[in-house]
Amino acid sequence: MTTAEAIAKLEALSDEKVRARNTRNGAHDNQFGVKLGEIRKVAKELKSDHELGMALWQTGNIDARLLATLLVKPEAISADEMDEMVRSETFPQIADWLNSYVVKKHPENEELRQRWLATDHAMAARSGWFLTTERIMRSPEGLDLSAILDRIESEMGSVAPETQWTMNTSLAEIGIRFPEHRDRAISIGESLGVFRDYPVSKGCTSPFAPIWIEEMVKRQG
Secondary structure, eight states, X not given: OOHHHHHHHHHHTOOHHHXXXXXXXXXXXXXXOOOHHHHHHHHHHHOOOHHHHHHHHHHOOHHHHHHHHHHSOGGGSOHHHHHHHHHTOOOHHHHHHHHHHTGGGOTTHHHHHXXXXXXXXXXXXXXXXXXXXXXXXXXXXXXXXXXXXXXXXXXXTTSOHHHHHHHXXXXXXXXXXXXXXXXXXXXXXXXXXXXXXXXXXXXXXXXXXHHHHHHHHHHHO
């Protein structure tokens, strides 16, 4: 499938309700408003196609970029290219898919994590804290959790909202997974108050770290 054909396929799947929701959530006008499930179906049809994925990414179209994250091969992207892709996107939905499906699987993700934790670029820092959360959850060996909490305590209240989201996730996961750090994680969350008043749908857990930590610990029994 050519880039033009893929774009035409996405345009045919446009949905005004999705487009309006995307716009409310910070999306720009270069979009069709395709349901995420439909994007996944297109990706399943196309399977892995790195060249097409990269071409779709370069269009800047929101739906094309979402599809691109499901088509590209992380190992075929250089660290500098990965950095450029992360910095080029501001829509959180795309950033989250890029982090989950590409950044996390990149062979140099630890080097990128450290690079991004040293920048004040909101979206790069968002990815750096996403990868830090992945380390906390899956391979915490070698991480200085006390130092991470120190940094969260001193910075989370003033960083950009895009960065706050994944930094807060790191805070919550430390509190959930490490009992010896739980009280401090809860205390930091209470003191900073980040996401304390975040609107939450019925049945969903608040992203406010103290509530999130206590709820998840309770579920663990």
